Amino acid sequence: MRNKVVMRLIGARIGANVLLLLAISLLVFLGTELLPGNVAEIVLGQGATLEAVAGLSAAMHLNQPAALRYLIWLGGLVSGNLGQSLVNGDSVAALIASRLPNSLLLAGLTALVSVPAALALGITAAIWRGTLYDRVVSVVTIASVSVPEFLVATLAVLIFAVRLHWLPALAYFDGTDSLSGLIRVFALPVATLSFAIVAQMARMTRAALVNTLESSYVEMAVLKGTPPARVVLWHALPNAVGPIANAIALSLSFLLGGIIIVETIFDYPGLARLMVDAVSTRDMPLIQACAMLFCTFYLLLVLFADIAAILSNPRLRLR
């Protein structure tokens, strides 16, 4: 009975996210529909003959009504048939497959570094709130979230690669490196990406905790003689799981913005750079596919956060 309630809630969340994804796909599709001119002309270049344009248009279903093209495109997305790049005719799926693992590796490493660091910062700041430590953390994190990633990246390159020659300025990763080589390659990109995310996440974690620390049951715990660390960890933390999970998800979605910049600066062969390049060349099928991938990733994160919030709430778990 009780688990049914939770399952229903989670099911509803999943359903809502699927609907949301559909809505987004419509937006992405419409976005590319705004493109002026005939795609076939763009693909074939200026010198193309009328017949060639007509032939390609038919092949790309460009003569069909938009609604039908949307359905065809959506069907392709689901079945993994993402079409072909307008620029070089390569299969979009293959292009993405060659880049996706690199981006996942970068994002995964960043999450691995930043989540524990941020939680530690946020929780300690909440425990020692009002102290000098807390104020320093607060100012530093404010500063870090307001700094553009490319400033962090350029400064990092300037200091560690150009001046100190400790680390390479570019992040080429061919998979055969040793562990130390791996660390050298990823140190700068991961540090840059983590910089803003850690700050963001730490601030939100602290805010969520401080919020619960203001409740009566925390005052009650203090009046029972509970030591401060136990007050935060045993009393406040379980009630802040929902907001903290949410903070983590939101911050990790910041990764999406950061990764675009970082892959460009460090010339990292990831999905984000593929997309930036596609935007410069207006390679629409590729842009669409990348956009859908990023959105899916984002929605998954938010979904996990929602589920964590549901599972951590005894009011929902047990009626």
Added chain:
Amino acid sequence: MNEAAPATHRRVRLGVHLSLAGLFGTIVVGGWILVALAAPALAQHGEAQIVSGTVFGPMSRRFPLGTDYLGRDVLSLILYGARYTIGLALAATALAALCGITLGTLAAASGGAFDGVLSRSMDTLISLPGLMFALVMVAALGASVPVLVGTAAVIYTPGAFRIARSVAVDINAMEFVLVARARGEKTHTIMIEEILPNMVLPVLTDFGLRFVFIVLLLSSLSFLGLGIQPPAADWGSLVRENIQGLGYGAPAVIMPAVAIATLTIGVNLMIDGFGGRRRRLFADER
């Protein structure tokens, strides 16, 4: 009568109650806005004027922030760039805030299906990762100023909507709004008379935050070469144009980025400085 009134001193409405950091932030932000307004008067050299034979020159008396990849004065470029960076971001923020607040308050005041549909659509928009959405828009429509401002505004409207709506929903549930409703007031009167005046502080705070996000977004686009197009150059474009100078440690790369950081940090400190007063809004001030 035996009802004691609380201390009779008047509270300073919307008064300045800034912390030191907040004061600092306000000064920095104010300074940048002045710079943006008076750039032509302040800059020693023209925007496109090549004034030195040395490219990526270091800081010197003549060129306080060095020279760029063409031998132009970086300080002058930054002063001019302030107009684009601040101007575009302000325009986009104002647009986003206007749409967000109007729709949010309207949704809260009318409720029902209107609120439902609007909230759902905004939820969809908010779940688009910002920079990526901007990339798609720029790819489709090109990087003109209206497209950039419009895109940034669209990306940040849902956030403004959410904040405005949630604040308005809280106020809307208050008894003084019920009294107005029971009096027979029209929805728009309730919005203007009862709800909006109580939203000023949270909405201003949100405006500042949104401005920071938009500055960062537009700079990132420029940095990728997909933002404002040459010859116009905001701070993000300056970083991009001079990225080759990184190897030489040229100030031309670092300084524009630092300018962005001072602006955004300044705004954030400013908000934080009087953010504490927000909570006071409905508190009994005894």
Added chain:
Amino acid sequence: MNAEAAVQVADLRVTAPGLTGGQVMVVDAVSFAIGRGEVAALIGESGSGKTTIALSLMGYARGGCRISAATLRVGGTDVLGLSRRALARFRGRHVCYIAQSAAAAFNPARRIMAQVIEGALIHGLMKREAAEAKAITLFRALQLPEPERIGSRFPHQVSGGQLQRLLAAMALITDPELLILDEPTTALDVTTQIEVLRAFKRVVRERRVTALYVSHDLAVVAQIADHIIVLRNGRMQEEAATARLLAAPAHEYTASLLAAAEPALRAAPAQTARPLLEIAGIVAGYGRPGNSGLPPVPVLHGIDLAIRPGSAFGVVGESGCGKSTLARVVAGLLPPARGMIRLEGETLAGAAASRTREQLRRIQIVFQMPDTALNPARTVARIIARPLVFYHGLSGAAARQRSAELLELVHLPPSLVARYPGELSGGQKQRVNLARALAAEPSLVLCDEVTSALDTVVGAAILDLLTELREKLGLSYLFISHDLATVRALCDEVMVLYAGRSVERGSRDTLLRRPLHPYSDLLLSSVPELRPGWLETAPSAPAGIGRVVGMLDGCPFFPRCGARISDLCAQEKPPLRHLAKGAEIACHRTEEQLLSLQPDTGAAKLLPLATASTS
């Protein structure tokens, strides 16, 4: 001062940071002592410093406050001399605290048992098993249901009254030298309060606990305290043994508190004319109506009433029974699903938006919370001027003139017009609230708990004002309150609401005469009296039998009714009965049966119910 006293306080002062930077004295030169095994009470209005004093006995000061004292000793410990660490060891072991709202004081994410025994474990007093065993003993002593199992629940799974008792168990687990009870029953309904109070008194007496009981309610304190300390604005007014203080208050302020505790009946002009407001068969609730047109959360199930011009109609019932909902329906804020509303014979539309301006003008509403009922961003002048413009087209000098008259009408100085609501006291806000309603020149004012958020003395002044305005302006009131005494003080006619149904309706005098509807009877006999020893003679409600499955059409009061007839009451809608005393009740019991179940002593105060006659 008594050397053996468990608590000794001399010259206690607490300062708080003021808005303008200076220090504000919150508690000033307070001295008292509590002997071992004694119960002392701190009594005073909100803001008088009760909780601050109580917390300072634990060496705890809220946000930025500072404590100083010549002596502050609890059980031989000098509290102010303790280091932070020593304080943590002291709190929860030597002094324990029971907070006002148990619902907020329990951590929603942890099981009750873990929280109850936490103090004993932290202070290393017992092993877990021993602590749990002791907790269960305490649960039993506090008369909690299922003492062995209740600890394994989460806080949201038990009722408010039970949580309050669990909080007491949490405080008693370490056998503290001092127990502080801070308004422990204020958040409860009267019928629940009496049970909790009884449980508290029993454990306190049995275990010879030294206690400090903080309350604003003299009648409650009279039942449990040995001596009473009266506070006002952070200063002690009077300290005396309970019986003496009640019989012969030495201080004028104490006397005014005593007077306000049992509000005098206000005269009611009896008029017989056709009703001003008539409502019939109102069904209303929240949520989007389903296919049947009925809301998914029905709150009111068929309410009828009629209010004569110039009279006050009272609605009384426990929290959540639908009182405010009724006011909303009449005001047009919540269109009813069924039923009709008629103002002087004219049928009103359900929604305010579809009523005419004239209809709207004649019904005005005044809400409970003075803090949220006035727009904090507008001055008093503007708040009062709005209805003047809206209904009467007054503006400029004419509006200012009228505003001044209205302020005078509610006894406020004209200088107040320039203030913002944040700069007014609770009582002043409520007067502005009334002035705004009067600006419309209404015939009917809906008063939703207008005195509940105010201190007793201030509330009594508002009741006087309402009475005066009614005589002067010929107003009618729909007066809503959870407090029977308040309703009876002001109203000519009273309706008792239970779970969205009217269970009894009659003139206020009929509420003093038996037989009563079983719920009215419980409500009436649960209101604490100033007389010490009342608690012992007050009736007890039968233990609730919990949720009754399949009970759809029966009497809503069935699970708690001492007079229930097992199957009949659960399954069939109780019929309306006209009683000889002139009231109307909804009950299966006949007048004779009820009379024999509620032996009438002829006194104003009524006697316990006989035991339930059910299987």
